[in-house]
Amino acid sequence: MAQEVAWLRALGPDNDGSAAPRLSEGQDVEKQLDRCYADAPDMVVCGLGLANPLEAQGITTKWSIELLFTPIQGYEQAKDLAELFARPFDRKTRLKV
Amino acid sequence: MSPYDAAADPQAPDALPASGCNDSRVIKERGQHEVFCGLTGIVWLHRKIQDAFFLVVGSRTCAHLIQSAAGVMIFAEPRFATAVMEEGDLAGMKDANEELDRVVGQVLERRPDVKMLFLVGSCPSEVIKLDLSKAAERLSKQYAPDVRILNYSGSGIETTFTQGEDNCLAAMVPDLPSAQDTDQDELLVVGCLADIVEDQLKRTFDALGVGPVRFLPPRSADDRPPVGPNTRYLLAQPFLGETAKALEDRGATRLDAPFPLGAEGTTAWLKAAADQWGVDAETFETAVAPARRRAADGRRPLPRTAARPADLLLPRQPAGTAAGALPGARVRHGPGRGRHALPARPAHGPGSRLAARARPRQ
Numbered sequence: 001m002a003q004e005v006a007w008l009r010a011l012g013p014d015n016d017g018s019a020a021p022r023l024s025e026g027q028d029v030e031k032q033l034d035r036c037y038a039d040a041p042d043m044v045v046c047g048l049g050l051a052n053p054l055e056a057q058g059i060t061t062k063w064s065i066e067l068l069f070t071p072i073q074g075y076e077q078a079k080d081l082a083e084l085f086a087r088p089f090d091r092k093t094r095l096k097v
Numbered sequence: 098m099s100p101y102d103a104a105a106d107p108q109a110p111d112a113l114p115a116s117g118c119n120d121s122r123v124i125k126e127r128g129q130h131e132v133f134c135g136l137t138g139i140v141w142l143h144r145k146i147q148d149a150f151f152l153v154v155g156s157r158t159c160a161h162l163i164q165s166a167a168g169v170m171i172f173a174e175p176r177f178a179t180a181v182m183e184e185g186d187l188a189g190m191k192d193a194n195e196e197l198d199r200v201v202g203q204v205l206e207r208r209p210d211v212k213m214l215f216l217v218g219s220c221p222s223e224v225i226k227l228d229l230s231k232a233a234e235r236l237s238k239q240y241a242p243d244v245r246i247l248n249y250s251g252s253g254i255e256t257t258f259t260q261g262e263d264n265c266l267a268a269m270v271p272d273l274p275s276a277q278d279t280d281q282d283e284l285l286v287v288g289c290l291a292d293i294v295e296d297q298l299k300r301t302f303d304a305l306g307v308g309p310v311r312f313l314p315p316r317s318a319d320d321r322p323p324v325g326p327n328t329r330y331l332l333a334q335p336f337l338g339e340t341a342k343a344l345e346d347r348g349a350t351r352l353d354a355p356f357p358l359g360a361e362g363t364t365a366w367l368k369a370a371a372d373q374w375g376v377d378a379e380t381f382e383t384a385v386a387p388a389r390r391r392a393a394d395g396r397r398p399l400p401r402t403a404a405r406p407a408d409l410l411l412p413r414q415p416a417g418t419a420a421g422a423l424p425g426a427r428v429r430h431g432p433g434r435g436r437h438a439l440p441a442r443p444a445h446g447p448g449s450r451l452a453a454r455a456r457p458r459q
Contacts, residue, residue, distance in 0.1 A: 022124065047133060069140075075363050
């Protein structure tokens with residue numbers, strides 16, 4: 001994913017890498033959640049096991065498995081791919097508890 | 098998992114700018130996982146390879162995971178099953194290999210349409226050190242040339258989630274036919290793609306004059322792509338390190354590209370192949386422009402209420418479509434779902450401890 005990471009780093013102001021994603025090899029779920037709470041992201045893309053508890057805490061989530069079950073590659077699917085990430089936001093603005 | 102080795106990672110080439118995956122800013126962690134095991138890959142792989150059968154050698158928990166994740170209806174005869182290991186197997190009181198041979202025999206007798214059978218390792222089979230590669234070798238001899246028998250691990254001890262697909266494809270690579278030794282480059286697109294996506298990409302490559310193009314995994318055992326030193330491969334999924342390594346072992350060369358995601362990613366991905374095939378800029382533009390434009394036209398701003406983040410441009414779900422349904426429900430349901438209306442009967446005899454279960458008990 002070197003090229004994608006390079007693109008993202010170039011997005012930051014002054015190409016200073018401030019827009020770069022933090023990459024992690026392997027996983028330690030507790031530390032991962034600590035970083036997640038500290039960052040307070042707009043959306044968490046994660047497995048089903050984490051999604052429901054995070055949603056319950058008010059964090060918008062997207063199931064990562066949908067990126068496998070949905071055709072997302074190529075031009076014709078570009079819109080679907082963008083929609084995958086937009087739909088949870090859309091849902092959130094429509095649902096009132 | 099071994100420590101990250103950038104040198105062995107095809108996605109971390111030497112020419113990487115200081116901003117790649119192999120820099121010191123990458124966090125390395127070994128802790129509790131909160132992800133599915135590699136068995137999950139069977140859910141999409143069995144739909145893709147339409148004459149393959151995935152026999153998980155595992156526990157009832159494995160069977161339950163696959164069955165509920167795949168969501169195959171009870172009267173459909175799916176092309177996956179779990180050979181359930183029970184106390185006798187785990188305690189070493191039974192000869193697991195003998196029982197495995199018997200179960201494979203039952204599956205193949207029942208499903209003559211199966212041309213490729215994967216023995217899929219799981220946590221329990223790994224714990225008792227059941228050597229599935231030996232078993233696959235032994236069974237291959239018995240069933241060749243009608244059925245190819247391969248093995249890989251989808252165990253949660255060794256793999257997470259998409260690593261199952263990586264292991265499955267890597268297991269197929271040594272079994273691929275050798276490409277003819279010519280100067281003609283052949284393009285291999287690696288990674289499980291929906292058939293519809295494959296067809297679209299194929300049409301684009303045809304328009305570019307890039308070819309011959311083959312896909313891994315193939316749709317059927319007969320369609321296994323040849324591989325050799327003239328193979329140039331493009332990764333379509335970002336998690337195929339082992340497969341890439343196996344392909345390089347067969348002499349194939351990776352085309353350095355981002356992944357075909359979104360308009361920009363797709364353009365750069367296609368461009369990598371076009372450059373290798375010496376396609377001129379004008380031809381490239383003519384071939385990709387209409388589709389690229391359609392991808393761009395499809396985007397318009399979200400209504401104000403839903404626009405967050407503000408720079409995400411896309412249409413709202415049109416009224417009347419199933420906004421809540423998993424998009425996956427639309428596709429990947431080829432004939433490969435295995436809707437063979439065979440009568441329901443147990444796949445195992447009475448008293449069997451290693452019972453093939455092609456359907457859930459509940």
